[in-house]
Amino acid sequence: xxxxKQNSPSLSVQEGRISILNCDYTNSMxxxxxxxxxxxxxxxxxxxxxxxxxxxxxxxxFTVFLNKSAKHLSLxxxxxxxxxxxxxxxxxxxxxxxxxxxxxxxxxxxxxx
Amino acid sequence: xxxxxxxxxxxxxxxGTSVKIECRSLDFQATTMFWYRQFPKQSLMLMAxxxxxxxxxxxxxxxxxxxxxxxxxxxxxTLTVTSAHPEDSSFYICSARQDRTNQPQHFGDGTRLSIL
Numbered sequence: 001x002x003x004x005k006q007n008s009p010s011l012s013v014q015e016g017r018i019s020i021l022n023c024d025y026t027n028s029m030x031x032x033x034x035x036x037x038x039x040x041x042x043x044x045x046x047x048x049x050x051x052x053x054x055x056x057x058x059x060x061x062f063t064v065f066l067n068k069s070a071k072h073l074s075l076x077x078x079x080x081x082x083x084x085x086x087x088x089x090x091x092x093x094x095x096x097x098x099x100x101x102x103x104x105x106x107x108x109x110x111x112x113x
Numbered sequence: 114x115x116x117x118x119x120x121x122x123x124x125x126x127x128x129g130t131s132v133k134i135e136c137r138s139l140d141f142q143a144t145t146m147f148w149y150r151q152f153p154k155q156s157l158m159l160m161a162x163x164x165x166x167x168x169x170x171x172x173x174x175x176x177x178x179x180x181x182x183x184x185x186x187x188x189x190x191t192l193t194v195t196s197a198h199p200e201d202s203s204f205y206i207c208s209a210r211q212d213r214t215n216q217p218q219h220f221g222d223g224t225r226l227s228i229l
Binding site: 034042 | 115117119122138147155156157159162187206208210217219220221222224225
């Protein structure tokens with residue numbers, strides 16, 4: 001049972017425009033959500049996180065939105081840059097489960113110049 | 114800060130060989146380290162969680178005797194793939210976290226293991 005889903009395998013965006021990456025989850029126990037960026041043959045790099053007590057967290061060009069009632073979160077990148085091209089993983093954790101991360105399948109983002 | 118080093122980055126070896134992968138937290142003490150496996154075009158799958166000084170906790174379906182994990186210090190965890198076979202070929206990634214509270218895990222760059 002996939003508890004964290006990223007339904008779009010890939011996304012292509014023009015440089016300078018907004019990139020919106022989506023993530024859905026099924027387990028209501030999740031209370032902490034993270035986005036990681038991964039280049040080929042490298043480990044994931046932490047981007048931004050959000051606690052379930054918030055609905056928005058912003059860090060520079062990256063903003064994460066959380067809609068608990070819909071069990072949905074999204075990552076907005078504005079403006080998108082060619083260097084943002086990578087695989088983006090959504091992850092969720094719950095205190096009750098020892099804060100182990102459950103990852104989505106990832107979305108490949110391609111930013112065209 | 115929060116740098117995790119994983120070594121080696123790439124291993125090719127014969128079937129039946131045991132392979133050890135090291136994961137080090139370079140600038141922080143990692144109370145907990147995690148080992149993941151990633152198949153091509155799939156997500157990261159948690160294999161086991163290790164806390165310093167105690168036995169690792171393995172996820173369902175992961176063979177403890179096959180994947181030996183040692184977390185002897187707050188900066189080092191090792192994963193040994195014993196008697197590796199071609200089906201063990203995969204990308205193995207470790208991560209480290211300082212404590213149990215909501216801190217992000219920081220990942221190593223992974224080890225690509227190819228068993229011939």
